[in-house]
Amino acid sequence: MTENYKPLSDVPVTRKQIENCTFSNWYPLFKEYAPKTEIIKPIPHEFIQYLEQDGITLPKEHDPSFYTVPLEKNEENEYSDWEEDGEQNYSDDSSDDEDVEKLRKVNPLEDFPEFHNQLKSVLDKFGSVAPKLNWSAPQDATWILPNNSMKCNEVNEIYLLLNASNYIMHDLQYAFDDCVDAKESLQKPTFELVLRQWFDINPALEFRVFVKDKEVIGASQRDLNYYDFLKPLTNTFKDLIDEFVEDTVLPKFSDDSFVLDIYIPRPFNKVFLIDINPFARKTDSLMFSWNELMTTKKTDEDDYELRIVLKNNTGRFACKEHSENQVPDDVVQASLDPNSIRELAVKWKELLAMQKKEETNDVI
Numbered sequence: 001m002t003e004n005y006k007p008l009s010d011v012p013v014t015r016k017q018i019e020n021c022t023f024s025n026w027y028p029l030f031k032e033y034a035p036k037t038e039i040i041k042p043i044p045h046e047f048i049q050y051l052e053q054d055g056i057t058l059p060k061e062h063d064p065s066f067y068t069v070p071l072e073k074n075e076e077n078e079y080s081d082w083e084e085d086g087e088q089n090y091s092d093d094s095s096d097d098e099d100v101e102k103l104r105k106v107n108p109l110e111d112f113p114e115f116h117n118q119l120k121s122v123l124d125k126f127g128s129v130a131p132k133l134n135w136s137a138p139q140d141a142t143w144i145l146p147n148n149s150m151k152c153n154e155v156n157e158i159y160l161l162l163n164a165s166n167y168i169m170h171d172l173q174y175a176f177d178d179c180v181d182a183k184e185s186l187q188k189p190t191f192e193l194v195l196r197q198w199f200d201i202n203p204a205l206e207f208r209v210f211v212k213d214k215e216v217i218g219a220s221q222r223d224l225n226y227y228d229f230l231k232p233l234t235n236t237f238k239d240l241i242d243e244f245v246e247d248t249v250l251p252k253f254s255d256d257s258f259v260l261d262i263y264i265p266r267p268f269n270k271v272f273l274i275d276i277n278p279f280a281r282k283t284d285s286l287m288f289s290w291n292e293l294m295t296t297k298k299t300d301e302d303d304y305e306l307r308i309v310l311k312n313n314t315g316r317f318a319c320k321e322h323s324e325n326q327v328p329d330d331v332v333q334a335s336l337d338p339n340s341i342r343e344l345a346v347k348w349k350e351l352l353a354m355q356k357k358e359e360t361n362d363v364i
């Protein structure tokens with residue numbers, strides 16, 4: 001039996017390869033193909049502490065902000081656990097007075113006011129931004145903003161998104177973890193905050209391109225929903241991808257293997273570069289498997305495949321990207337399976353009933 005199993009292919013990656021994919025390393029080379037961006041590097045140590053600490057403390061400034069204006073208590077928003085003091089502190093901090101100083105939370109206005117003002121001036125210049133650190137964007141934390149996207153119109157939205165994201169924590173703490181030479185140096189990367197001017201992207205037209213030893217070995221649709229207009233366009237996309245990799249990226253990028261994220265909007269005559277990722281298992285291989293990417297042997301006549309989703313998959317559609325990092329798994333599973341929905345609804349009812357009972361007891 002066991003001879004039917006193939007061993008998992010190794011996809012070795014070095015610290016240098018990861019470093020090459022730091023936003024500020026590739027952006028200056030391909031500036032004219034990427035959205036307008038401001039990179040703040042290095043970022044103050046206090047800001048990193050702010051991201052790593054528990055809870056989210058938003059600055060209370062004079063300018064009105066949706067996030068810090070005290071809510072007026074009314075019939076619609078009256079909750080049993082309403083806090084009386086109206087603090088804009090999203091943490092579960094309940095320290096005693098004597099511990100207050102020890103546990104003092106890092107706070108933008110006191111601990112990194114200059115950086116805070118820098119963020120505000122970038123927002124003034126760009127209007128709205130999509131933030132990320134050296135490698136990762138907080139795609140898992142969009143649930144925290146009312147628009148449910150990474151679009152930040154004000155500085156508090158940048159703070160909320162970055163603080164709520166596990167992907168950001170990965171950049172801060174585990175960036176080099178899977179590298180073959182991880183143990184050779186314990187040096188931390190120089191962290192940077194990347195603020196890209198927001199532009200509305202049609203997710204159907206985003207692609208991920210796998211380049212190994214200077215050759216495109218595969219490309220995949222990035223948003224894995226079905227879009228019926230894509231299939232007849234695959235040759236157009238491939239021509240643009242080939243030309244972009246060959247003429248623009250390979251002559252300038254300092255690695256032979258990497259994974260590109262590109263965007264090809266209508267009228268399909270220009271490629272935008274969204275990101276360059278390490279050729280490593282931690283980069284999602286989307287419609288391929290890493291084993292497949294590592295083992296396909298290409299001959300000169302062989303062409304690579306641009307994989308797109310060919311039919312509607314309702315299960316996939318219900319499973320929103322990054323949802324596994326956004327809401328409890330029970331809820332995601334329930335959205336895929338009617339029985340689980342029923343089960344969840346029953347549990348939910350029980351919880352509501354318990355809460356009601358508790359409230360009634362409180363009154364008595």
Ligand SMILES: Nc1ncnc2c1ncn2[C@@H]1O[C@H](COP(=O)(O)OP(=O)(O)OP(=O)(O)O)[C@@H](O)[C@H]1O
Pocket residue numbers: 035130132135136137138139150167196197198199200201203206222261274275277284
């Ligand atoms: N300037 C922008 N305006 C609007 N949306 C953007 C912008 N830049 C990126 N995005 C959206 O954000 C998504 C994620 O961005 P990006 O690829 O930089 O994140 P990432 O963390 O590197 O993702 P991955 O982990 O998959 O490599 C993109 O697929 C794109 O849809």
Ligand SMILES: [Mg+2]
Pocket residue numbers: 135136261275276277
């Ligand atoms: Mg990326």
